[in-house]
Amino acid sequence: MHRFANPAQFNRLADSVMPWAFSVMVLTLASGLYFALFDSPADYQQGESVRIMYMHVPAAWMGMFVYMVMAVASFTALVWRHPLALIAGKAAAPIGAMFTALALITGALWGKPMWGTYWVWDGRLTSVLVQFFLYLGYMALWQAVEDDEKAGRAASILALVGVVNIPIIKFSVDWWNTLHQPASVMRLDGPTIHSDMLWPLLLVAVGYQAYFVVAFIWRMRLEINLRKLSVMRMNEVAGG
Amino acid sequence: MTEFLNMGGYGAFVWTAYGLSAISLVTLVLRSRARANAVLLQVDAMRRRRKEEG
Numbered sequence: 001m002h003r004f005a006n007p008a009q010f011n012r013l014a015d016s017v018m019p020w021a022f023s024v025m026v027l028t029l030a031s032g033l034y035f036a037l038f039d040s041p042a043d044y045q046q047g048e049s050v051r052i053m054y055m056h057v058p059a060a061w062m063g064m065f066v067y068m069v070m071a072v073a074s075f076t077a078l079v080w081r082h083p084l085a086l087i088a089g090k091a092a093a094p095i096g097a098m099f100t101a102l103a104l105i106t107g108a109l110w111g112k113p114m115w116g117t118y119w120v121w122d123g124r125l126t127s128v129l130v131q132f133f134l135y136l137g138y139m140a141l142w143q144a145v146e147d148d149e150k151a152g153r154a155a156s157i158l159a160l161v162g163v164v165n166i167p168i169i170k171f172s173v174d175w176w177n178t179l180h181q182p183a184s185v186m187r188l189d190g191p192t193i194h195s196d197m198l199w200p201l202l203l204v205a206v207g208y209q210a211y212f213v214v215a216f217i218w219r220m221r222l223e224i225n226l227r228k229l230s231v232m233r234m235n236e237v238a239g240g
Numbered sequence: 241m242t243e244f245l246n247m248g249g250y251g252a253f254v255w256t257a258y259g260l261s262a263i264s265l266v267t268l269v270l271r272s273r274a275r276a277n278a279v280l281l282q283v284d285a286m287r288r289r290r291k292e293e294g
Contacts, residue, residue: 048248222276
């Protein structure tokens with residue numbers, strides 16, 4: 001684990017992963033979009049509006065997945081004082097915030113024609129909105145506190161506290177009455193949607209995972225470079 | 241083609257969802273890459289200057 005604490009090690013790993021992640025991303029997103037738009041059936045109740053699902057559901061999954069990545073990174077940073085783990089959480093946050101925002105926006109765009117409203121304050125929508133604010137709070141803490149060490153600790157603690165929201169999102173549709181439908185893919189008894197719709201959904205989901213790897217590597221590089229720059233500036237001020 | 245764009249009357253919702261998703265994903269990754277490279281150039285420039293100064 002601590003081998004990856006060294007940015008040089010990370011860069012070597014990232015260089016070898018990047019072409020694979022990029023290829024998987026292009027292939028799965030291209031084929032996923034093709035099936036989603038051209039070669040999947042319209043829904044018997046929802047008509048063509050069901051195609052919003054192929055953007056909405058994977059984005060919602062990613063919002064939760066990236067949150068867990070951020071939480072695990074925060075835990076590692078707090079317990080083992082792992083410097084790259086702190087950076088990993090910081091690098092992941094904007095990507096997760098973007099996916100959560102996309103889940104909310106595409107959900108609203110789907111809700112308007114199907115439910116008759118862009119928004120309803122039910123358990124599912126509200127807990128996902130809370131997740132979006134947790135991301136914003138995490139990023140705001142990094143910005144607000146001058147000392148990176150202290151900022152990182154505060155942000156990491158917030159990220160860990162926010163983990164309680166993840167099961168709330170997952171089970172909100174079972175616990176409370178809502179307009180939002182219950183799970184139809186991530187079920188113990190298997191998916192209940194037709195394979196013609198499941199395939200494009202899973203292709204986009206895999207594509208989003210690969211996208212996350214690509215975006216995450218670039219944001220890690222950005223954060224590592226920023227840290228290098230600030231260390232060099234500090235040395236210069238110290239007359240070193 | 242018009243029929244495809246119309247999406248059974250839901251075109252505005254469907255294409256906004258797809259368009260916003262595509263724009264967001266592309267923008268985030270390209271901006272991250274551009275910033276990472278820009279900061280790297282600053283780091284390299286600083287290193288060179290320090291070397292010249294001895």
